[in-house]
Amino acid sequence: MTNAQSTKLDAAHFDGKARQWDENPLFRERGLKIAEAIRQAVPLHQDMNALDYGCGTGLLSFPLRDALGTIVMADSSGGMLEVVAGKIAAQGVTNMTPMKLDLMVDPPPAQRFDLIVTAMTLHHVPDTDHILRIFHDLLKPGGYLCIADLDKEDGSFHGPEVDVHHGFDQADLSLRAAQAGFADLHVQTVFSIAKEHASGTRDYPVFLMTARRPGA
Numbered sequence: 001m002t003n004a005q006s007t008k009l010d011a012a013h014f015d016g017k018a019r020q021w022d023e024n025p026l027f028r029e030r031g032l033k034i035a036e037a038i039r040q041a042v043p044l045h046q047d048m049n050a051l052d053y054g055c056g057t058g059l060l061s062f063p064l065r066d067a068l069g070t071i072v073m074a075d076s077s078g079g080m081l082e083v084v085a086g087k088i089a090a091q092g093v094t095n096m097t098p099m100k101l102d103l104m105v106d107p108p109p110a111q112r113f114d115l116i117v118t119a120m121t122l123h124h125v126p127d128t129d130h131i132l133r134i135f136h137d138l139l140k141p142g143g144y145l146c147i148a149d150l151d152k153e154d155g156s157f158h159g160p161e162v163d164v165h166h167g168f169d170q171a172d173l174s175l176r177a178a179q180a181g182f183a184d185l186h187v188q189t190v191f192s193i194a195k196e197h198a199s200g201t202r203d204y205p206v207f208l209m210t211a212r213r214p215g216a
């Protein structure tokens, strides 16, 4: 991912975006569409403990919260978590807990989860295989993993100077998830992001991969 001129979109970058994040209608619609697809794909119930990794301002998990027991809202950006905490307080939500967490450097929480959801975050995590193994370990046997992210693209989504994964090939990510121990893999397209470029509008499809830790 790295080259001499590359820019990392680190926690400070997302801190600076957090207050305005929910003003973007595309981000809100994306969260709703991914949440809708998760509801269709996974038998959610109110005994489930969930982890939303890279939760941002919670645009994925707020639409899911009535269907779940508890949700740990994890992100490496303190700014994003401040927005989440403000929304939790303003809406009187009792089942969501913000947690500052970067699983690339921090020890994983001791808790085990029935469901891990992560939207548009995997492409920011350098070591995909490592994070998939951590997700596997954080799930209870039978637990579900839901990853929403960009399909493989040419780098034009963020621009060539930005040091992120250029989306994911669905078959390659499925193979990596299987190698990390996941089963029951399904991938579907759930949204598409239209971006204006000098050459015209381009569409960037967003997939949802669902998988299960075997053993329930």
Ligand SMILES: C[S@@+](CC[C@H](N)C(=O)[O-])C[C@H]1O[C@@H](n2cnc3c(N)ncnc32)[C@H](O)[C@@H]1O
Pocket (backbone or CB within 6 Å): 010, 011, 014, 027, 031, 053, 054, 055, 056, 057, 058, 059, 060, 074, 075, 076, 077, 080, 101, 102, 103, 104, 118, 119, 120, 121, 124, 125
């Ligand atoms: C593109 S935003 C998506 C936010 C939210 N999931 C959504 O769909 O609106 C990516 C989020 O991942 C977080 N993030 C990036 N790298 C991370 C890491 N290593 N650990 C935890 N969070 C991370 C960022 O702070 C940011 O909130």
